[in-house]
Amino acid sequence: MEEALTVHRLQFAFTITFHYIFPQLTMGLALLIFVLKSLALKTKNEHWNRAAHFWGKIFGVSFAIGVVTGIPMEFQFGTNWSQFSKLAGGVIGQTLAMEGVFSFFLESSFLGLFLFGEKRLGAVGHWFSSMMMLVGSWLSGYLIVATDAWMQHPVGYAIVSDHSFGLQSFWALLLNPWALWQFSHTILGAVQTGSFTMAAIGAYYLLSREHEEYGKTFLRVGVSVGLIAAVLSLFPTGDGQGRMVSIHQPATLAAMEGLFQTQQGAPLAILGQPDVQRQRLDNPLIIPGALSFLTYKAWAAQVYGLDHFERADWPDNISLLYFSYHIMIGLGTIFIAIQALSALLLWRKKLFQTKFMLWILMLALPFPFIANTAGWITAEVGRQPWLIYGLMRTREGVSPLVSAGNAWFTLIGFLGMYTVLGILFLFLVYREIEHGPGPDQNPSAAARSYAAAG
């Protein structure tokens, strides 16, 4: 039983972590493609259309992998976590079914139109399909975050006769304050991923002296949108999300910050390794009083440490939680610095010549993916040992009759399948980047599309 629980958790963790690489990119790119299409519609300049077309191809590949890796997430609620589904399905079934009915159809229909229908739809129709892709993917994100938010901070439910949870207030579920903060923070993280990716490809084109006109466009759009998203990720959304955790999950806050002892004027740990056995932080680099200030806006306020809580209610992997949280915060801060400096150079019209900045932007590509992943690990490991915070423990939610052996079989299958998917994705995206957004080699097709645009 104990082994089966571990394998079920590993499988969910692995499949969701791999899955979320793609939605964060598509949710971010959806906004940027919409920006490019809007500029194309406004200026009637084919350059913007070609730029949007290029990112549309990368969006298409990412979306396809996002869809095929997303289906297992919905299935696993039933296959691996049947006790959880039986008890909580009456509540979170609402948001999951709404995602299916409202956003999936919207996204997939309009993506099909966007990718295959440029000529059949005309300029305005094609712009409209890019807008609907944006609406669909963000709505999908919201409904999934609302589902997670209910598990983090259950609201609007009642316990029904057979001990399961039933919905009591639809609007409480949909407008859960936790969901509002978590979604704004998550979506800004996704926009950062999209912007950094666009800027990195732009920097790559300038540094390698290929497709330079498009490289400049990508840098302009990526850096402008990226700076706004980076700042808003910290304040107000990161701050608001942190406040939610401090109010509703104080034990999680203590573990995230590596705060073992309750204290007034609690320090903020910048660096250091938590030693759970001795209950202290090794090699700490701290700012005195800063945690109290950030949490309660008062330097001397008391913050509960882990010692205030029952050992059974401590998150079960404090070190992982502490590090993922610190990686997210650290990278988020660095992102603001990178984007601010790039934006300054862009404004002074020096960015395209400043080689070291282009190198930094290019090499920054993987880091927003890491920061977003670390953020989700913080949220989900932070929720432990609860599956539904305060209501149901993780060990109680697992499917009772699916043995560890069967779970290993499918976990190994997913590891293999997703390795292939990851390699294919990198290969295909690399080809698109090498090919570039410029006119197609096939001169007749390029001439036709040019004529159609003119």
Next chain:
Amino acid sequence: MGTIWFCLVAIMLAGYVILDGFDIGAGILHLWVARTDVERRIVLRSIGPVWSGNEVWLLAAGGTLYFAFPALYAAAFSGFYLPLMIVLWLLILRGCSLEFRNHVGGHIWSVFWDAVFAFSSILLAIFYGAALGNVVRGVPFSSEGNFFEPLWTNFRPRGQTGILDWYTILVGVAALATLALHGATWLAFKTEGELNARSRRCASVVWCVVVAGTVAITISSFRLPPFLSLNFRAHPWGFVFPVLAIVGLLGTKWFLRAHADGTAFLFSSLYIVGMLTSVTFSLYPNVLPSSMNPFSGLNIANAKAADYGLKIGLIWWVIGMALVAVYTIYTFRSFAGKISAEEDEDEKVY
């Protein structure tokens, strides 16, 4: 309220089978129907803009099932653990073959993905049929209301059953033929010339297999769980559903012969609807019967979610599905008409 959602989930599943059915069917047949690279590209283009939208019906139906009958979702998904995971992998492989085949030129690349596309489509059809067979036959519930089925045990449809036994394999093969027929009529409808003629020939051959399969599963279904015929005996108006299936099957043949491929496709859809509604009608009010005792198992009353949520759901479901109807019609209209070889060249940039 439970009965309403029983019908709505059934409608969504039927919608999924009809829509994703034709692109799975195209996958089953394309190695035989389409011979050259250009022909295969035309087959893929005929489903390219719509297949992911079709597959979304599965997700939306799954989500709706989860929302309306959480206990059913929990018991069925954990009990059918292995086949569902295999279905997921097949869906992943199939999605990859559709999306990635045309991204890279080169003979080996496309030959490989064509084979993957056919393989995954064929197995998916068989697994879907076997899943339906499992629901009709019932599953070995324990006293706590759970079950776990291995892939197979002794291939007998009684006692400690596995997913595959002679009955569910029979339904699987019938499903393979049904979806192949459905896909063939779609391809005939969407293509011209040689490809069109070959699809139509293929459809005629498969049609005979579908007739044989229908007769075989009808006879064995009524012999197997005795309660299946109860609803038909109590409410004879239910015979309208099997009649729909028969009309659909005959109409498919008739219109194929008359070269009215679009109409043949509609009648093939009617056949699928007729078969699925017949099954649904005979199951009601059960949602997942027990093979140990035909009158226990999960039914609408003990599997449904609380009424408040179901009532709220009815409001957004109607709004949501009205929107879905709008985009589905819009998408299919945008891509209406036959696919020609020239258009394929034109859009090769993607």
